[in-house]
Amino acid sequence: MSHEIPYIAAINEAIHLEMARDDDVLYYGQNLATTENDEFLKAFGGDRVRVTPISETAEIGMAVGAALAGLRPVVELYMAEFMLVAMDQVVNEAPRFRYMSGGRVKVPMVLKAGYGFTAGWAGQHTGCIYSMFLGIPGLKVVLPATAADAKGLMATAIRDDNPVCFFHHYLLTLEPGEVPDGEYLVPFGEAAIRRPGTDVTIVATGWMVGKALAAAETLAGEGIEAEVIDPRTLAPLDTATILASVDKTGHVVLVDQAPRHAAASGIIAGEIAEHGFGSLKAPIKQVTGLDTTIPYSQPMEAFVLPDEAKVAGAVREVLGTAPVAA
């Protein structure tokens, strides 16, 4: 059985279910529980649902300490960029402690952060900073693209014994989707094949999954069958599913909203180049954001970001069905 709810409601449903299931789950952050009618506050009380001051270092650092003490905190950060003011805790404390202790401790916590709000939010609230965390062994990085995955990945994140960066895309917030009822877990490290195809492999994350699927529909009208893969989690990354698809199609387009030199697509490209080179019939193509700060101006904002037409164009290019610009 399932029900249709928006992406953001699916995340809340998962947190709610996990808090009901496990008393050790805490949920806190700025602007949380702003009224007494807050559904979390009513259900779980002010000890477990807390509003914090604008103190990201303390919020995230306390989550690390509470996790080391056996609790499972979920920190509501709203904007992914707000993590950046607390990078010592995100990068140097949360994911390092288990390793530095020789495996004697674990740090089960979730950093819930929205990203990619490219709807006029300009330079500091629109970033796609997830890939910088792929270079931090000990962190897990999750990017749901559908409401069902938003629920299932959040539940898995809360139960995971490691620090998890849960990045939800702001432009998907109200996107409705069918979500399984009750307990629903999506395992980490298992990519979803959103659309099967035989001619080209498109790997896309988050908001870009929709762009890739739209491009695939357009291309189908041209006789091109694209396979669209959504990794769902970047750490761990399901390279096996990607490589199997590349082995089948021989052509690869990687789509990532992040600036080119900070895109997860570069890491995926590296894996394919190293482990799937023999399958490739053409060079790998990346469709990413330009290496700019996101501009406020609407046409400029659209110009620097990947879209359906850019994805379709890249596919035609790798398949040699469109002339390469001189």
Add this chain to the structure above:
Amino acid sequence: VRCVRSSARHRSLPDVTSRGTRKGRAVAARRRATSFGPDDLDVDTALDLLTTMWRIRCFEERVGKLHHSLQVHGLIHLSIGAEGVAAGVCRQLRDDDAVYSGHRAHGHALAKGAPMDRVMAELMGRSGGLCQGLGGSMHLVDVQHGLMGATGVVGGNLPMAAGDALAGQLRGGDHVTVVFFGDGAVQAGHFSETVNLAALWELPLIFVCENNGFAEFTPRSAHTKVASVCDVVAPYDFERRIVEGADVGAVWTAFGEYLRAARDGRGPFLLECSTHRRRGHYEGDQQSYRDALADAEWAELDPIARLQTLALERGWIDAQRAERIAAAADAEVTSAVEFGRGSPPVGTRDAADLVYAVPGASG
């Protein structure tokens, strides 16, 4: 004689008591008269503190030598001179109380109960080390004895300790969290954020500042106009006090009061301990930025010498017993080094397996 001198020095320190109440001033005045009131410290406690301080001193002096001879490598920070704080605080704690420490953590670890042989093996990078040789000097963890962690980033431990205190508060009971940090951490944002939340949520957290007047290589005067760390937290209006860290009795008494209050669910508290860093910021530091304290002056301050003198004066021990305590500590260090030498480095495959916790794993 040293005790008289010690009291005189103590008297010269600023009087920062809880909210400046008449009762607070009376308590402080009584304490200044003698740090080692008979009510505060019995013979067993005094000898435990003396033993603990000798264990730390002998351990760290040996670590300095091992570092010099490359048997302990990497970045090493010694706490020689500050043993009174580690002992006076940690010896009052239970295994189920949590301590967070920083880069200068050896003394805190030993005083909290971490086995010396495993701490030494950790510094030697061996698999028998406290953290399998993967953490080293700056990242000692011993959950069994409540040493929840030590951070190499100054101030990084402060919010983590608050998180531990929050967990303790939510679970009920009388668990107390202690976080050690230096005066250098106070100018970092972590400190303000953590103090604010700890005060707001009334966490059972005791901040223990080891104020040695230097943040790494530069003096406090180069960093702030605020005279004391107690002054920094004054607006939050929680109980706070300055004690001389080399006066282990003063540390014991002041911390004991806060500990009892924290066990009753009150908090937070700040104990600011004026200390002297006998060594450089790290082993190998040339210390061109400061004049070393003369040995003669140090002898008057040394927390071990002062407690030993008091114990002799009070007839708690005789000279032979004093010798035996020091010799036993040194012998323990020798066997710890032997344990370390006999322990192999961690296997490379095992090391890679520890990055992520998997279901059923330890921790």
